[in-house]
Amino acid sequence: MSDRPHILASASPRRRRLMKEMGFTFDVVAPDVKEVHYLNDLYGSVMENASIKCAWCKARHPDAIILAADTGIEFEGRTIMKPRSHDEAAEFLGRFSGNTHTVMTGIALAVPDGEMRLHVETSQVTFLELTEATIQAYIENVNPIDRAGAYDIDECGEMIVASHKGSFTNIVGLPREIVEEWLATYLSIGSSSAASAPHI
Numbered sequence: 001m002s003d004r005p006h007i008l009a010s011a012s013p014r015r016r017r018l019m020k021e022m023g024f025t026f027d028v029v030a031p032d033v034k035e036v037h038y039l040n041d042l043y044g045s046v047m048e049n050a051s052i053k054c055a056w057c058k059a060r061h062p063d064a065i066i067l068a069a070d071t072g073i074e075f076e077g078r079t080i081m082k083p084r085s086h087d088e089a090a091e092f093l094g095r096f097s098g099n100t101h102t103v104m105t106g107i108a109l110a111v112p113d114g115e116m117r118l119h120v121e122t123s124q125v126t127f128l129e130l131t132e133a134t135i136q137a138y139i140e141n142v143n144p145i146d147r148a149g150a151y152d153i154d155e156c157g158e159m160i161v162a163s164h165k166g167s168f169t170n171i172v173g174l175p176r177e178i179v180e181e182w183l184a185t186y187l188s189i190g191s192s193s194a195a196s197a198p199h200i
Contacts, residue, residue: 004063004064004065004112005027005061005063005064005065006024006025006026006027006064006065006067007026007027007028007029007057007061007064007065007066007067008026008027008028008029008067008068009029009030009031009053009054009056009057009066009067009068009069010028010030010053010067010068010069011028011030012069012146012173014152014154014172014173014174015069015173015174016028018169018172018173018174018176018179019067019174019179021176022176022179022180022183024183026067029057029060029061031052031053031054031056031057031068032056033049033052033053033056035049035052035070035081036048036049036052037072037079037081038079039078039079040077040078040079041079042072042073042074042079042102042104043104043106043120045070045072045079045081045106046070046071046072046104046105046106046120047106047118047120048106049070049106050068050069050070050106050107050108050118051068051106051108051116051118053068053069053070053108054066054067054068054108054109054110054116055108055110055116057110058110058116062112063112064110064112065109065110065111065112065183065186066108066109066110066111067107067108067109067179067182067183068107068108068109068110069105069106069107069108069173069174070105070106071103071104071105071106071148071170071173072103072104072148072149073101073102073103073104073148073149074101074102074104075095075096075099075101075102075149076095080092080101080148080149081148081149082145082146082147082148082150083144083145083150084145085145086139086144086145088150089139089144089145089150090132090135090136090139090150092144092149092150092151093127093130093135093138093139093144093150093151093160094130094132094135096125096127096130096149096151096160097127097128097129097130097135098127098128098129098130099126099127100124100125100126100127101124101125101127101149102122102123102124102125103122103123103124103125103148103149103166103170103171104120104121104122104123105120105121105170105173105174105175106118106119106120107119107120107121107174107175107178107179107182109182109183109186111186117182119175119178121166121167121170121175121177121178122166122170123164123165123166123167123168123170123171124164124165124166125153125161125163125164125171126161126162126163126164127160127161127162128159128160128161128162130160134159134160137159138151138156138159138160141155141156141159142155142156148173152172153168153171153172154171154172
């Protein structure tokens with residue numbers, strides 16, 4: 001494994017857990033950046049947010065291998081990020097009730113002597129038909145404020161989710177499949193130049 005510092009540029013406890021489950025050791029640095037939210041362009045939003053988080057960390061830790069991510073939801077052509085209140089969380093869940101929405105996570109990887117790599121992973125989630133009582137019960141059991149779309153499929157997801165398509169961990173907040181592929185490539189090359197790694 002490379003002896004360079006490894007940084008997860010995210011304060012998300014769910015991403016930290018997923019990284020540990022993948023067996024990667026890392027330091028956590030929460031980027032101090034202003035995120036963008038393009039109302040009609042979720043792809044552009046998560047791509048740009050992951051990029052600016054990664055760039056912020058790279059400017060301060062140029063010798064580190066840095067992974068950054070950003071997750072959002074697209075529903076009926078509109079971008080939905082984290083709710084600002086419990087009332088807005090209930091509104092989001094009510095809109096998703098009985099419908100299918102898209103979850104996108106943008107990921108960015110920066111390595112010394114190499115160009116930043118960017119990728120957006122897409123999954124779909126279909127909700128159950130939710131009553132107001134179920135929505136309130138979910139909000140009482142799961143803090144919705146720090147979660148894109150006001151929910152966490154991995155925490156009491158059975159209360160609200162009927163099915164999903166695509167990467168499950170992408171819906172949680174970090175697509176394990178592409179992250180494992182990227183990091184396994186870079187962490188296995190030791191001190192050699194990242195520029196010599198195959199393009200993914």
